[in-house]
Amino acid sequence: MPITVAVDANGADLGPAEVAAGAADAAQQGVRVVLFGPAEEFGEVAEGIEVVDAPVSIAKAPDPVRASRATPDASIVLVTRAVAAGDADAFVSGGSTGPALAAALFNIKRATGIHRPALAIPVPVPGHPVTIVDVGANVEVRPEHLVQFGFMGAALAQVVLGIARPRVGLLSIGEEATKGTPLVVEAHAALRDRMAEGGTFDFVGNIEGNEVTSGKADVVVTDGFTGNVALKLMEGVSEEMLRQIRDVASSSRRAKAGGLLLRPALLEFREVIDPESAGGAYLLGLRRLGVVPHGRFSRRGIAQAILLAARAVEGDVVGRTHAALEAAHALRPARLSGSPSTVASP
Amino acid sequence: MPITVAVDANGADLGPAEVAAGAADAAQQGVRVVLFGPAEEFGEVAEGIEVVDAPVSIAKAPDPVRASRATPDASIVLVTRAVAAGDADAFVSGGSTGPALAAALFNIKRATGIHRPALAIPVPVPGHPVTIVDVGANVEVRPEHLVQFGFMGAALAQVVLGIARPRVGLLSIGEEATKGTPLVVEAHAALRDRMAEGGTFDFVGNIEGNEVTSGKADVVVTDGFTGNVALKLMEGVSEEMLRQIRDVASSSRRAKAGGLLLRPALLEFREVIDPESAGGAYLLGLRRLGVVPHGRFSRRGIAQAILLAARAVEGDVVGRTHAALEAAHALRPARLSGSPSTVASP
Numbered sequence: 001m002p003i004t005v006a007v008d009a010n011g012a013d014l015g016p017a018e019v020a021a022g023a024a025d026a027a028q029q030g031v032r033v034v035l036f037g038p039a040e041e042f043g044e045v046a047e048g049i050e051v052v053d054a055p056v057s058i059a060k061a062p063d064p065v066r067a068s069r070a071t072p073d074a075s076i077v078l079v080t081r082a083v084a085a086g087d088a089d090a091f092v093s094g095g096s097t098g099p100a101l102a103a104a105l106f107n108i109k110r111a112t113g114i115h116r117p118a119l120a121i122p123v124p125v126p127g128h129p130v131t132i133v134d135v136g137a138n139v140e141v142r143p144e145h146l147v148q149f150g151f152m153g154a155a156l157a158q159v160v161l162g163i164a165r166p167r168v169g170l171l172s173i174g175e176e177a178t179k180g181t182p183l184v185v186e187a188h189a190a191l192r193d194r195m196a197e198g199g200t201f202d203f204v205g206n207i208e209g210n211e212v213t214s215g216k217a218d219v220v221v222t223d224g225f226t227g228n229v230a231l232k233l234m235e236g237v238s239e240e241m242l243r244q245i246r247d248v249a250s251s252s253r254r255a256k257a258g259g260l261l262l263r264p265a266l267l268e269f270r271e272v273i274d275p276e277s278a279g280g281a282y283l284l285g286l287r288r289l290g291v292v293p294h295g296r297f298s299r300r301g302i303a304q305a306i307l308l309a310a311r312a313v314e315g316d317v318v319g320r321t322h323a324a325l326e327a328a329h330a331l332r333p334a335r336l337s338g339s340p341s342t343v344a345s346p
Numbered sequence: 347m348p349i350t351v352a353v354d355a356n357g358a359d360l361g362p363a364e365v366a367a368g369a370a371d372a373a374q375q376g377v378r379v380v381l382f383g384p385a386e387e388f389g390e391v392a393e394g395i396e397v398v399d400a401p402v403s404i405a406k407a408p409d410p411v412r413a414s415r416a417t418p419d420a421s422i423v424l425v426t427r428a429v430a431a432g433d434a435d436a437f438v439s440g441g442s443t444g445p446a447l448a449a450a451l452f453n454i455k456r457a458t459g460i461h462r463p464a465l466a467i468p469v470p471v472p473g474h475p476v477t478i479v480d481v482g483a484n485v486e487v488r489p490e491h492l493v494q495f496g497f498m499g500a501a502l503a504q505v506v507l508g509i510a511r512p513r514v515g516l517l518s519i520g521e522e523a524t525k526g527t528p529l530v531v532e533a534h535a536a537l538r539d540r541m542a543e544g545g546t547f548d549f550v551g552n553i554e555g556n557e558v559t560s561g562k563a564d565v566v567v568t569d570g571f572t573g574n575v576a577l578k579l580m581e582g583v584s585e586e587m588l589r590q591i592r593d594v595a596s597s598s599r600r601a602k603a604g605g606l607l608l609r610p611a612l613l614e615f616r617e618v619i620d621p622e623s624a625g626g627a628y629l630l631g632l633r634r635l636g637v638v639p640h641g642r643f644s645r646r647g648i649a650q651a652i653l654l655a656a657r658a659v660e661g662d663v664v665g666r667t668h669a670a671l672e673a674a675h676a677l678r679p680a681r682l683s684g685s686p687s688t689v690a691s692p
Contacts, residue, residue, distance in 0.1 A: 126590055136519060139527045173482060173574040181485045181571050209578025213586040225527050226572055228519040230579055232555025237583040240559040244472055245591060248611045258607025265594045265601040 002032045002048075003310040004088045006079045009037025011059030011094030013296045016041045019094050022302025023049055029303075031310045034088055036075040054078050064098035068106055076100055080107035083288050090288055090309040092280075092302070095295035101137060101283065108286045111318060113331030116141070117285035118149045118224070119292070120156050121231055122278045126269070128215035131157050131166075135281055136228035144330070146170070146187040146221050147194050151325050152284040152317075153219035154201040159315030160282075160308055161218070168195060169207035169217030171226060179206060183223075191221065198328030238273060276301030279308040282317075289317055348378045348394075349656040350434045352425045355383025357405030357440030359642045362387045365440050368648025369395055375649075377656045380434055382421040400424050410444035414452055422446055426453035429634050436634055436655040438626075438648070441641035447483060447629065454632045457664060459677030462487070463631030464495045464570070465638070466502055467577055468624045472615070474561030477503050477512075481627055482574035490676070492516070492533040492567050493540050497671050498630040499565035500547040505661030506628075506654055507564070514541060515553035515563030517572060525552060529569075537567070544674030584619060622647030625654040628663075635663055 007023050009016035020042040023033045027048030035042065039053035054075035061067030068077055076096070080103040082088045093100035097119070110117060120133035133153035138145065154166040170188050172180035177188045188206060195203035207217050212230065222230065245266075249259025271277070279301065280293035289312055291305040325331045353369050355362035366388040369379045373394030381388065385399035400421035407413030414423055422442075426449040428434045437454075439446035443465070456463060466479035479499035484491065500512040516534055518526035523534045534552060541549035553563050558576065568576065591612075595605025617623070625647065626639035635658055637651040671677045 125586065126593075139519065171575060173485065173571055173578075184571075209575040209580075210582030210585075212579055213582050225519055225530075226575055229517060229555040229572055229576060232519075233558055233576055233579055234555075234583050236556030236559050237580050238587060239556075240471065241584060241587040244615065245612075247472075248615045249608060251611050251614075254607050255611040258604045258609075258611075261600050261604025262595060262608060263604075265597050265604075266591075268597075269590065269594045 002030055003090070003313050004032040004034060005306050005309050006034045006036065006082045006088035006091045007306060008076045008079045008092070008094045008100070009035055009042070010057035010075045011096035011099070011295065012293070012302070013095065014298060016094070017043060018299050019302050020045065022299035023306060025299060025303035026306035026310075029307060031306055033306060034082060036079050036082075037094070052078065058099045059094060059096035061099060064102040068099055068102040074099070074103070076103045077107065080104045080290075083290075084108050089313040091290040092305045092309050093290065093292045095293050095297060097136065097281070097292050100290060100292050104283055104286055104290050108288055108290075111285060111287050111322060113322065113325060114285040115148055115332050116145050117283060118152060119281040120153050120284055121281045122157070122161055123231070123234060124273055124275070124277050125213045125215070126272050128218075129161055129278070130212060130215075130217065131161070131219045132212070132227050132231055133219065133221060133284070134224040134227050135231045136224045137283070138224040140225075141183070141223045143183060143187040143190045144332075146223070147190045147330050148285070148325060150191050150195065150203070150219060150221045151198065151201070151328070151330060152321050153221065155317050155320040155324060156282055156284060156312065157218050158320065159312055159317045163218050165200065165202060166218040167202045167204045167216070168219045168221060169204045169211075171209075171212070171220050171222035171230065172206035173208065175206055175208070177205065187221075194328040194330045198324050198330070200324050200327070235275065242270065276304060279305035282312065284317070284321065287318065289313070348376055349436075349659050350378040350380060351652050351655050352380045352382065352428045352434035352437045353652060354422045354425045354438070354440045354446070355381055355388070356403035356421045357442035357445070357641065358639070358648070359441065360644060362440070363389060364645050365648050366391070368645035369652060371645060371649035372652035372656075375653060377652055379652060380428060382425050382428075383440070398424065404445045405440060405442035407445060410448040414445055414449040420445070420449070422449045423453065426450045426636075429636070430454050435659040437636040438651045438655050439636065439638045441639050441643060443482065443627070443638050446636060446638050450629055450632055450636050454634055454636075457631060457633050457668060459668065459671060460631040461491050461494055461678050463629060464498060465627040466499050466630055467627045468503070468507055469577070469580060470619055470621070470623050471559045471561070472618050474564075475507055475624075476558060476561075476563065477507070477565045478558070478573050478577055479565065479567060479630070480570040480573050481577045482570045483629070484570040486571075487529070487569045489529060489533040489536050490678075492569070493536045493676050494631070494671060496537050496541065496549070496565060496567045497544065497547070497674065497676060498667050499567065501663050501666040501670060502628055502630060502658065503564050504666065505658055505663045509564050511546065511548060512564040513548045513550045513562070514565045514567060515550045515557075517555075517558070517566050517568035517576070518552035519554065521552055521554070523551065533567075540674040540676045544670050544676070546670050546673070581621065588616065622650060625651035628658065630663070630667065633664065635659070
């Protein structure tokens with residue numbers, strides 16, 4: 001039984017045809033794809049792909065929450081409804097984060113016991129990828145949210161990156177447990193206690209900015225504001241460095257000769273650190289998961305997003321997260337209208 | 347009349363003698379230095395340097411605030427007192443931020459109308475340095491603090507980097523004025539209004555993580571938590587990239603030959619982006635300013651810190667900041683015990 005991924009072809013910078021091409025690449029590797037979007041722009045459709053004509057796009061809507069509720073025939077709404085109905089196991093959006101987040105929350109809904117969904121990105125640092133969570137879904141959080149982000153990110157790192165026992169760190173401004181904002185200090189203690197109880201991941205304490213790419217932690221937990229700034233800063237600094245090294249390699253005749261010789265190895269390196277290799281941001285904490293590629297991704301990144309979404313389904317990221325949170329007593333207590341006894345549990 | 351800088355030789359990773367060597371280099375360029383620290387470790391002292399034997403160090407004190415109050419003979423306490431007494435125009439600490447901050451706040455005191463002092467770092471991005479403020483003095487802030495940080499950073503950029511009309515941006519997670527935490531959204535509006543009124547700097551709106559090194563703004567304003575994470579992340583990513591490019595340049599015989607040819611140009615580049623060239627973090631918002639080099643700096647970075655502290659005094663960063671804040675009606679109103687009329691002013 002192949003895994004089915006619902007894909008929104010709207011919202012990508014390179015257009016729906018590029019998304020369709022990425023979907024074809026993923027289908028060739030055994031994933032069943034249901035492709036939503038303007039069918040007439042897809043061209044000939046590859047085997048293993050089912051097309052649902054859904055030309056309406058809310059990818060650029062200024063108010064994504066309102067648009068996702070008011071536009072039932074928007075492609076991302078249909079995609080998330082297909083997942084909610086069980087017609088697909090996961091979704092991949094065309095690259096527009098806001099509407100994907102809004103439609104998924106509204107239609108797929110939070111998983112039981114989850115406070116807040118979050119966006120996780122596995123950053124391809126050569127030799128030791130690091131998964132940052134949250135990278136923008138929640139600009140303001142409480143300590144218990146950060147605790148759950150740690151569990152979500154760790155389950156993802158287990159399944160998608162194959163890390164048996166992920167080391168989870170908390171982004172802060174000093175090594176000591178007392179460093180950081182009051183929120184971070186409280187989250188530090190809570191993560192330490194809950195992860196000790198959960199037993200499938202290790203909490204390695206605070207991670208400072210310079211340690212994010214050092215391999216000290218496999219998962220770095222932070223609020224969506226700091227995480228978004230950090231992620232984009234990493235991209236910006238890497239790109240700026242590569243650009244500057246290109247400049248350096250044309251600063252003299254000698255340097256030019258060196259740059260020419262180094263070029264193939266540098267291109268290979270560039271490939272390794274290419275954000276497209278990670279597939280995009282994983283939307284975690286819902287009943288089923290989604291992957292949101294960057295808007296500028298090419299077919300390569302889209303195909304990777306679909307393949308990794310399928311891998312996450314296969315490895316049951318959602319179920320693993322729930323089990324680990326349950327074992328650690330870190331699930332959100334049921335509402336008062338439910339069973340009062342569960343409210344009192346930690 | 348040469349400018350006098352009081353320097354604390356304690357706290358540097360490489361020891362007091364390295365700080366003394368840096369002081370000698372700065373003195374040679376015309377700055378008068380009063381060097382506090384363990385005199386017996388300084389060796390022969392260069393011309394233009396006055397030594398005050400102050401062997402007691404609180405650089406590693408676990409509670410810097412308490413230590414700076416309880417240790418009147420600590421070198422950093424004596425340094426900041428010398429500045430407060432007018433015996434020196436500015437100070438440079440040996441590299442330990444906490445005690446320098448605590449002692450300076452206690453002894454030199456906030457400048458009139460300043461809510462909170464802040465730490466600013468001019469990051470040496472080739473072609474377009476960017477000054478980040480705050481990089482760690484205030485983990486929690488209010489919008490009016492961020493406004494003042496913008497003015498402080500801009501005055502510093504004018505004097506130390508020679509930027510006639512600095513462009514000030516606010517670190518956030520989207521271009522729109524409505525993006526970010528409620529704090530950031532409020533600070534955006536306040537910075538826009540105040541800078542329009544001040545008239546010496548330009549507010550260029552929100553700066554996303556990937557734009558920090560792009561040259562879009564000369565000054566990037568943020569809270570001390572995000573700023574500290576961002577600064578260290580930039581350092582970490584740059585170092586990781588250089589390390590990885592070194593690896594790339596030994597990955598094959600061809601790459602090795604290229605690396606060898608490129609080496610001199612890369613070393614020159616490394617020199618340009620070396621944090622030591624910026625002298626360290628500037629402590630702004632006090633009656634007189636201080637520079638806190640990184641603990642690991644060599645004599646080069648220490649000398650640079652002393653020279654740039656002198657340049658900041660010469661260019662009157664403190665006076666410029668005050669004048670600009672006053673023109674923008676962004677000074678903190680006087681306390682109720684003062685003149686009630688100033689409390690009502692905007």
